[in-house]
Amino acid sequence: MDKAITLVTGANKGIGKEIARQLAVAGLTVYVGSRDAARGERAVGEIGGDARLLVLDVTDDASIAGAARQVDTLDILVNNAGISGDGKTADQEDAGTFRRIYETNVFGTVAVTNAFLPALRRSAHPRIVNISSGTGSLTWATGPQFPHRGTYAAYRSSKAALNALAVFYAHALAGDGIKVNALAPGLRRTGLNATAAASDGDPAEAAAGAVRLALLPDDGPSGEFFSWDGTPAPW
């Protein structure tokens, strides 16, 4: 896979940019997905290696179709683009905010994945990695150790839906040899929301977990959920 072709959505900053950087350092061709051309171009310059700009807004069908037309073969798709909203519980939140967050985190992932499936089917070792969240784990949410009692409801339920999609895509695409897994990247210092911005988690550590799933061998897992350090995460 040393000249594999990869796409990371939302790669102009944060965890996505770090995933793109690590894939480029590994010698892969990396399409740096960015909805804003200028921000994406700047990231491409900072990432170096064989990084290339791919303008891609995951909520815009025309943008997705235009991006997919530019990529003939794709070995690795990292569905990273995401938004979080604020920390409201479901009873405090309006349905419009749920729709807006699902539009990016859930429907955007479906639209991008489906648009790039023809290119992934041309790969000898196709992989899809969904950047999910441990806060989307219903097992952790209902366990004694998890402190976020019902907060970030729109965001976290969108990640639970994204986790379900990792399973369903893995089952549907197994016959094509496409592996699909979900990653819980851990709390990282990015602009995602106030909690992330105030944390001291290194995005590079999360990115290494994504790269591991992106480079899984042919006998590796599919339809599973992993923490950034490679340990299984509960659904």
Ligand SMILES: NC(=O)c1ccc[n+]([C@@H]2O[C@H](COP(=O)([O-])OP(=O)(O)OC[C@H]3O[C@@H](n4cnc5c(N)ncnc54)[C@H](OP(=O)(O)O)[C@@H]3O)[C@@H](O)[C@H]2O)c1
């Ligand atoms: N940071 C954490 O602690 C943490 C924890 C768990 C999970 N995650 C997940 O990790 C992923 C990356 O988040 P991050 O922490 O790196 O946040 P971030 O720094 O805010 O980066 C998010 C990226 O997604 C892009 N994006 C948002 N909407 C988009 C759209 N419609 N089309 C294309 N790109 C879009 C952003 O682009 P713009 O610059 O144009 O806005 C940005 O590049 C997300 O899926 C997030 O849910 C993060």
